[in-house]
Amino acid sequence: MIVQLYLNKIEVLQDEESKTTFSDFDDLELCTQKIKGRNSDLSFTLDFLLNKQTQECTTVNTEVIKMFSDHLGLFFIGDQESENVCFANSIEVRPEYRQSLRLIDLLDYIYAFAHSYVFKESQKIILTSETDFFWKLVKIGSNLRKQLPDI
Template sequence: SFTLDFLLNKQTQESTTVNTEVIKMFSDHLGLFFIGDQESENVCFANSIEVRPEYRQSFRLIDLLDYIYAFAHSYVFKESQKIMLTSETDSFWKLVKIGSRLRKAQLPDI
């Protein structure tokens, strides 16, 4: 587990990055590869977002953030103020889907 403060590295007033230790923790616990934004081209269909979650071999930063967003809305987080790691990819992808829906529901209509 980790706190939200541990998730972000504030470098300057204008720049904040995600702590690479958190990315590594998720990668290790899930057995999935992390694909950064610079690797947006799929070199293998197995890493495509069109593949069913249980067959995916990698995750992106937005997947991690959606997982955290969903978990931050949970009772467990409200009690502990910590984001818990899962080693079950099925649970991870379910929370990613929930977090994505929550995030999109919060976006203002343009």
């Protein structure tokens, strides 16, 4: 399963130095510095994010999902495909008009943030309440995820 592999990649980020080079690095650093300056009290560690069920199975803490949903004012729809009658929740809609987030969006945000200097200094993922920063990091995280083998 793609999500499980992704969670495993995220889990090892706290223990290793990222050697990944990518074109969006400057955008990542700018966004994470702004998020840190505005929302540094809204944060969590990767240990809090990940619930290790077994050696092979890790899940996401539902409290983290609720924190993201509440602070962004977006409805969490999980992994399910929604029927986009009016395209309100479609990934094709510009980010500023989206009304929901999926688990993969949340993981892309976390994956991008975990590659920043802010994370390396604090070992914390800082939540933002600003959807424009959230969607920028989701895009960066998605691009990074696509570079990973096996995902």
